[in-house]
């Protein structure tokens with residue numbers, strides 16, 4: 001059983017995506033660890049390492065599809081008191097789960113949550129020094145529009161970084177990965193979260209996402225310069241980087 005995502009219209013698709021995350025929000029962090037064997041933590045560390053934000057001057061990050069705040073937390077930990085982060089996510093449930101996570105922590109004062117769609121970000125032009133999106137762009141219906149929005153809200157000289165599942169580079173790893181993702185992940189979703197279909201969606205959306213070079217071209221088409229990518233764990237995931245010049 002699959003959602004048959006190809007057949008549904010854009011608005012319906014986003015509604016289905018929202019439903020997936022509303023249903024898994026409370027178990028989201030646990031499921032991430034289980035399904036990636038903790039790898040997502042290393043990949044997120046890699047993203048912040050590549051961003052290399054300054055420690056001693058003001059720096060504004062927007063983390064789109066930021067969910068429960070894994071990227072924002074790493075960013076705030078890597079920077080000083082003058083750095084701030086905004087988590088923008090379309091799901092009220094994911095934002096709520098994120099808020100609970102930061103409540104009463106030392107980072108809370110440098111972090112804000114805004115509910116919004118990556119395709120129509122509720123921020124003025126040139127508002128941020130960096131834009132990050134981790135495992136989020138795959139869920140967006142109109143990806144080209146989301147990339148243009150990323151460009152719009154960045155200041156000239158600003159940095160775009162996207163972490164997303166990608167095309168596995170080694171054939172054997174690819175076979176193992178496919179078996180794992182199409183058989184193990186939906187089963188794990190069923191057993192741990194009671195949400196087989198939601199995790200089935202996840203796997204299908206990963207399979208449909210463009211490969212590294214195709215996505216790099218999409219990033220360029222949105223206006224970004226010096227677009228590059230790095231493969232992580234044999235291409236299971238990749239980080240794309242670009243600059244608004």
Ligand code: SAM
Pocket residue numbers: 014017018021032064065066067068069070071088089090091094116117118119133134135136139140141
């Ligand atoms: N960035 C977090 C991380 O890496 O753990 C969360 C990733 S989670 C797989 C995807 C997130 O994208 C969900 O929180 C979901 O609500 C959000 N999302 C889906 N469609 C979106 C859209 N159109 N605009 C903004 N956020 C969206």
